[in-house]
Amino acid sequence: MRKILQAYLYKYYWEQRYYLPNFVFEVLGHLLFFLGLFTLLFQPDPTRFLQGLLGFLLWMISLTIMYESAMLVWEDSLLGTLEHVYMSPHPFWQILLGRMVANLILHTGLYSIFLVGALGTYRLMGHTIHIPPVAWPWMAFSVAILFFASWGMGLILFGVALVVKRAGSITGFLYWVLFFTSGALFSVKEQPRPFQILAWTTPIGPAGMVMADSLRPGSPMPLLLPSLLHTCLYVLLGFVVMHLGLHYARKTGKMARY
Amino acid sequence: MLVLKELSKKFGKHTALDRVTVSFPPGITALIGPNGAGKTTLIKIACGVLLPDTGEVLYDGRSLSRFRRSLIREIGVVLENAENVYGYLPVWANLRFFATLWDLPEAALQTAQELLEQFDLAHRKGNPVNDLSRGNKQKVAVILALMKRPRYLFLDEPTLGLDVFASQQVEQLIRTWVKQSPCTVVLTTHRMDLAWRLADRFVFIREGRILWEGPREALRRLPHWQSVYRVVYRKDHRVLQQEVEARDLSSLLSSLHREGTTILEVHREEPDLEDVVRALLSGEVTP
Numbered sequence: 408m409r410k411i412l413q414a415y416l417y418k419y420y421w422e423q424r425y426y427l428p429n430f431v432f433e434v435l436g437h438l439l440f441f442l443g444l445f446t447l448l449f450q451p452d453p454t455r456f457l458q459g460l461l462g463f464l465l466w467m468i469s470l471t472i473m474y475e476s477a478m479l480v481w482e483d484s485l486l487g488t489l490e491h492v493y494m495s496p497h498p499f500w501q502i503l504l505g506r507m508v509a510n511l512i513l514h515t516g517l518y519s520i521f522l523v524g525a526l527g528t529y530r531l532m533g534h535t536i537h538i539p540p541v542a543w544p545w546m547a548f549s550v551a552i553l554f555f556a557s558w559g560m561g562l563i564l565f566g567v568a569l570v571v572k573r574a575g576s577i578t579g580f581l582y583w584v585l586f587f588t589s590g591a592l593f594s595v596k597e598q599p600r601p602f603q604i605l606a607w608t609t610p611i612g613p614a615g616m617v618m619a620d621s622l623r624p625g626s627p628m629p630l631l632l633p634s635l636l637h638t639c640l641y642v643l644l645g646f647v648v649m650h651l652g653l654h655y656a657r658k659t660g661k662m663a664r665y
Numbered sequence: 666m667l668v669l670k671e672l673s674k675k676f677g678k679h680t681a682l683d684r685v686t687v688s689f690p691p692g693i694t695a696l697i698g699p700n701g702a703g704k705t706t707l708i709k710i711a712c713g714v715l716l717p718d719t720g721e722v723l724y725d726g727r728s729l730s731r732f733r734r735s736l737i738r739e740i741g742v743v744l745e746n747a748e749n750v751y752g753y754l755p756v757w758a759n760l761r762f763f764a765t766l767w768d769l770p771e772a773a774l775q776t777a778q779e780l781l782e783q784f785d786l787a788h789r790k791g792n793p794v795n796d797l798s799r800g801n802k803q804k805v806a807v808i809l810a811l812m813k814r815p816r817y818l819f820l821d822e823p824t825l826g827l828d829v830f831a832s833q834q835v836e837q838l839i840r841t842w843v844k845q846s847p848c849t850v851v852l853t854t855h856r857m858d859l860a861w862r863l864a865d866r867f868v869f870i871r872e873g874r875i876l877w878e879g880p881r882e883a884l885r886r887l888p889h890w891q892s893v894y895r896v897v898y899r900k901d902h903r904v905l906q907q908e909v910e911a912r913d914l915s916s917l918l919s920s921l922h923r924e925g926t927t928i929l930e931v932h933r934e935e936p937d938l939e940d941v942v943r944a945l946l947s948g949e950v951t952p
Contacts, residue, residue, distance in 0.1 A: 414765035418751075421758045488751060490714040490744060491809075495766050496734045502766070657716040660676065660709070663744070 411497055411505030419513045434517045437467060438524045444592065453537040458622055460525055462591030462615055464518060465549070468511070469557040469585055469611045474578065475510040476503045476561030480568040481575055489662050499653060500646065503565065507558060545621035548631075552638040553614035559638070560610040562645030566652025569661060590615030613637050666690050667711065667817055667849055672720035674706055674873075681706040682717070683873040693843055693850040695864035697857075699946055703873040704853040705745055708819045711851070712742050724817065738767070741815030745822040745853070749806035752795035756786065756805055759794060763809060777812040784808065784834060800831035807835060811842060818850045824859060832859070839863060857939040871946050887941070896921070897930040904929065 423430070441463050445456060483489035495502060526536055568574040588595060588606035595606045595616050606612030613634035620630065656662040667689040674682040681703045696704050709715035711722055713733050722729040724736050743749060750759040760777045781787040784804045794802055807823055820839070824832040836859060843850060854860050860867070867884055869876040877887075894914045897906045898921055909917050914931075921928055 410765050410768050414762050417758070417765065418754065418762045421754050425753060486751060487744070487749065490709075490712075491742075491749060491763065492766065493714055494712065494737050494740070494742070496737050496768055497766075498734075654716070657714065660706075660715055662714055663709075 408497075408501050408505055411495075411502055412509055415506045415509035416512065419509055423513070430514075430517055431520070434521050435524075437463075438521050438528075441521075441525055441591075442528055453535065454539055454622070456529060456534075457538065458594065458619055459591050460522075461618055461622075462589045463525075464522070465553055465611060465614055465618060466586055466589040466591055467518065467521070468514075468550075469553055469560075469589070469614075470582065471511060471514050472507055472554060472557035473561040473564060473581075473610070475507045476558065477564035477568050477575070477578075480565055484569075484662065487663060493662060500562070500649065503562065503649070504558070507561065539622055542621040542623075542625075545617055548634075549614045549618035549621060552617065552634050553611060556610035556614065556638045556641040559641030559643070559645030562642075562649040566645075566648035566650070569652035569656040585609055585611050588612040588615065590619050594619050607633075607637065610638075610641050666725060667851075668723040669707065669711060670721050670723060672707070672710060672717045672722070674703075674710065674715070674717050680873050682710070684720070685870075685873065685875055686720075687868055687875050687878055689849050689851055689868075690866070691847055691849050692865040693839070693852055693863050694866040694868055695860035696851055696853045696868045696870060697860060697942055697946075698853075698870035702870045702946075704870060705821055706873075707870070708742070708821050708851060708853065709744075711817075712740055712819060713737065738813070739816040740819070741810035741813045741817070742819040743803075743806045743810045743821060743823050745825065749809060750794050750802075752802075753793055755791050755793055756781070756797070757790040759805065760790075760809060760812060764812065767813065769813060773812045773814070776814060777808055780808040780811055780838070783838060800827045803827055804831065804835065807838065811838075814846060816848050818848055820850065820852045822853055822855070824854060824856060832856075836863060857942055861938045869942070869945055876945060884941075887945075893934045895930075895932040895934055896928065897932075899927045899929060900924070908934075 441460070445459055480489065483492055492502060493499065497505075530536055564574065564578075584605070586592070587602070588609045589611045595603055595612060596619070598606070606615070613630060617630050617634055653662075669685055669687050669689075672682050672685040674680075685703070685707065696707065698704050706715065710717050711729075713722070713729050713736075724732075724739070727736060729736055750756075751762075754762070761774065764773045764777070778787070781790055784801075784807075786801060786804060786808075789797065789801070794805055797805070803823065803826070807820070810818060810820070823839070824835050827835065839850065839852070840863060842848075852860065852863060861881075864881065866878070866880050868878040877884075892911055893908050894911065895906055895908050896914075896917060897904065899905075907917065918928065918931075
């Protein structure tokens with residue numbers, strides 16, 4: 408696992424020499440979008456701002472985790488390198504995990520730009536940044552379940568992309584479903600019931616809800632068990648779909664052709 | 666020894682391999698066949714990136730399906746028509762990335778460096794692969810396969826699209842490599858001259874079936890591999906010539922001698938592998 412992480416960190420380091428501007432502008436785009444939303448839609452409510460900011464971050468992290476796994480098909484299959492990646496002695500799920508963690512480490516710098524930019528702009532607008540008491544264990548829990556559930560979703564996307572060539576086309580839609588269920592815009596618990604149900608079907612919904620609860624210390628945590636089960640289900644499903652996808656690709660030769 | 670046992674593979678209605686049983690002993694084996702014969706399918710199944718419908722792949726008696734993760738360390742491959750490496754990354758970054766991902770020892774990078782020098786690519790290792798010519802890209806793919814120091818090496822059209830100089834370099838490298846580090850090489854190529862110079866064994870495949878396999882000496886013994894003798898003689902003030910197979914040479918010479926004809930020259934002409942292969946693969950001749 409250490410070797411995989413090392414390999415992908417090295418690869419991403421080289422990639423950044425070419426693609427860093429793309430990443431930076433992507434983050435700046437997200438920052439503008441976030442600031443625009445919060446300036447237009449909300450009164451400068453510090454609690455709502457913080458909740459929105461964290462929800463937005465969760466959304467960005469979730470997207471990175473999910474697409475990084477599936478990107479292995481979209482990128483390497485096109486280039487013809489997927490078969491060489493598969494010829495590694497490491498189990499494939501470890502390659503996907505190592506690749507994703509390496510990418511997440513790289514993105515940490517970019518998330519920091521986003522955070523500093525958002526908080527700085529908020530401050531420049533004359534608002535005070537008020538950090539309410541936070542239940543940190545729940546906050547950490549929300550990040551952990553987000554990580555694993557999104558990874559599970561990434562494995563599902565990876566497996567599906569190996570079978571259905573145009574699976575990538577649903578990602579544009581998925582983007583916004585995840586956004587609306589992340590709690591960045593509205594707290595999921597305040598949304599109509601169909602949206603709450605929808606939130607429970609996405610990898611980000613429970614994490615967003617737990618994160619919102621962690622900003623209200625002392626509130627009970629009825630979501631602990633269901634969100635844990637939800638995450639386990641996503642990971643399990645991810646493994647099953649990944650293995651089925653790989654088996655299908657190895658049967659049909661689709662690992663080489665995209 | 667690599668043994669493929671009863672391998673079958675279908676893509677839809679197309680049969681790529683039809684109960685293929687073939688073995689590849691140490692040394693270089695040329696896998697020869699027309700386009701669509703099943704060569705690449707066979708190589709991909711042997712590497713484990715493609716699953717057969719039936720049959721199994723055995724490396725020294727160890728089944729690939731059961732021991733894939735340990736066997737994969739011993740297999741190097743250059744795939745046909747694939748980039749094999751990331752074009753936007755520099756040559757050395759590609760080699761280093763795969764060496765780490767494949768969990769190769771540090772010596773692998775030393776081997777890669779030596780091979781880059783042999784291929785006159787050392788000064789270009791900082792260039793993105795996309796900036797290299799097609800021939801140089803292919804050399805990088807060969808280096809990628811060799812730096813593993815594999816016991817089993819699959820080269821699917823390693824000289825495809827290479828000019829005569831680059832092709833010679835690849836050929837020389839394969840020859841030297843096998844001499845220095847004995848391994849099992851499976852080479853597919855449409856270049857019969859290259860196959861003839863490199864291979865110790867030949868396997869002919871057509872429409873997913875093995876037509877013939879054996880060492881090059883056995884290939885020479887095939888009925889349609891016969892030297893032809895060209896006899897040039899003078900008769901009635903005219904220079905004439907006649908081609909005969911070895912078995913008919915003595916009778917021709919004696920009859921010319923009896924007629925008092927002056928024999929000017931007798932040439933032995935070696936058969937062309939390409940003609941033999943064409944005859945074999947087109948079904949004109951049955952082995």
